Amino acid sequence: MDHLLQVKNLEVNFKTYGGEVKAVRDVSFHVDKGEIVAIVGESGSGKSVTVQSIMGLIPTPPGIIGKNSSIEFQGQELLKMSKRQMQKIKGSKISMVFQDPMTSLNPTMRVGKQIEESLIVHGRASKAEAKKQAIEMIRLVGIPNPESRYNQYPHEFSGGMRQRAMIAIALACSPELLIADEPTTALDVTIQAQVLELMKSLQEKTNTSIILITHDLGVVAETAERVIVMYAGMMIEEGTVEEIFAKPGHPYTWGLLESTPDVTTADKKRLVPIEGAPPDLFAPPKGCPFAPRCRYAMDVCIDHMPPSFEVIEGHKGHTAKCWLNDERAPKVAHEPIVV
Numbered sequence: 001m002d003h004l005l006q007v008k009n010l011e012v013n014f015k016t017y018g019g020e021v022k023a024v025r026d027v028s029f030h031v032d033k034g035e036i037v038a039i040v041g042e043s044g045s046g047k048s049v050t051v052q053s054i055m056g057l058i059p060t061p062p063g064i065i066g067k068n069s070s071i072e073f074q075g076q077e078l079l080k081m082s083k084r085q086m087q088k089i090k091g092s093k094i095s096m097v098f099q100d101p102m103t104s105l106n107p108t109m110r111v112g113k114q115i116e117e118s119l120i121v122h123g124r125a126s127k128a129e130a131k132k133q134a135i136e137m138i139r140l141v142g143i144p145n146p147e148s149r150y151n152q153y154p155h156e157f158s159g160g161m162r163q164r165a166m167i168a169i170a171l172a173c174s175p176e177l178l179i180a181d182e183p184t185t186a187l188d189v190t191i192q193a194q195v196l197e198l199m200k201s202l203q204e205k206t207n208t209s210i211i212l213i214t215h216d217l218g219v220v221a222e223t224a225e226r227v228i229v230m231y232a233g234m235m236i237e238e239g240t241v242e243e244i245f246a247k248p249g250h251p252y253t254w255g256l257l258e259s260t261p262d263v264t265t266a267d268k269k270r271l272v273p274i275e276g277a278p279p280d281l282f283a284p285p286k287g288c289p290f291a292p293r294c295r296y297a298m299d300v301c302i303d304h305m306p307p308s309f310e311v312i313e314g315h316k317g318h319t320a321k322c323w324l325n326d327e328r329a330p331k332v333a334h335e336p337i338v339v
């Protein structure tokens with residue numbers, strides 16, 4: 001079966017006065033119909049640049065997208081599309097929810113009207129039907145009193161309600177793919193859980209595929225089916241949630257898991273921050289980008305970029321770019337985390 005979205009060899013650089021920043025390198029992954037895929041990593045790891053590339057939001061210049069990069073959506077190459085073609089796809093087939101809804105909600109327009117506009121612009125409803133559908137969307141995302149909320153402005157909504165309104169706008173046109181960039185990071189923990197729950201239940205109803213960007217593995221465990229771990233602009237591990245939590249194959253992922261409180265037991269586990277800082281993306285190391293912070297680094301890691309290794313034999317989709325997975329590498333014990 002063809003994938004809904006297929007990203008191949010994505011490379012994004014930015015020209016700056018200080019030189020060229022290698023923001024994303026060698027990123028390849030796919031998303032299937034109805035799947036929730038999480039992209040995890042620290043800030044600056046290339047998660048946002050990756051999804052901005054999908055949305056055609058990388059300004060070129062200063063951005064430069066690699067010649068061999070490809071992003072296919074429903075079999076169509078997005079990187080070759082004109083602004084107009086892209087505009088058609090955005091909002092109707094692929095839509096996006098951002099961390100701060102205030103940057104994307106129009107403060108001077110009633111929330112209900114903003115949902116209506118999205119429906120009308122993309123031809124999903126006539127003017128006459130749009131209001132009814134907008135109210136229905138407000139109800140669907142769990143905002144109480146949809147009829148009166150319809151007439152309110154964004155500033156009359158709480159943070160969590162605004163994020164729900166954003167989701168209503170994003171889902172109004174029943175997109176095939178919803179990209180959510182840290183959608184709950186700005187919210188407090190209870191509201192965060194509610195918004196994630198909402199996204200999951202809407203996903204089940206509509207079978208929309210979701211790319212969820214987060215730095216929080218707790219959010220991943222609760223929501224996603226597959227995980228991509230990014231570090232220094234590269235994908236360093238990929239697998240199902242079960243695979244990544246049970247047998248992570250990269251020391252950076254081990255570090256991430258150790259610095260995540262146990263979501264299942266709510267244990268006050270000691271948080272272990274990963275020591276050191278990510279590499280300089282003006283001149284990333286030629287070998288493994290994690291080597292300067294990795295306590296298992298070997299000679300080979302310094303000079304040679306690790307290829308993708310299968311972490312568990314036979315688990316084709318679970319790969320990690322770490323030399324420890326080479327059969328010649330010393331066996332390093334890492335305690336699995338059971339979810």
Ligand code: SF4
Pocket residue numbers: 250251252288289290291292294295296297298301306321322323324
């Ligand atoms: Fe550490 Fe080497 Fe693996 Fe990189 S390739 S994460 S330096 S062991």
Ligand code: MG
Pocket residue numbers: 043044047048
């Ligand atoms: Mg970001």
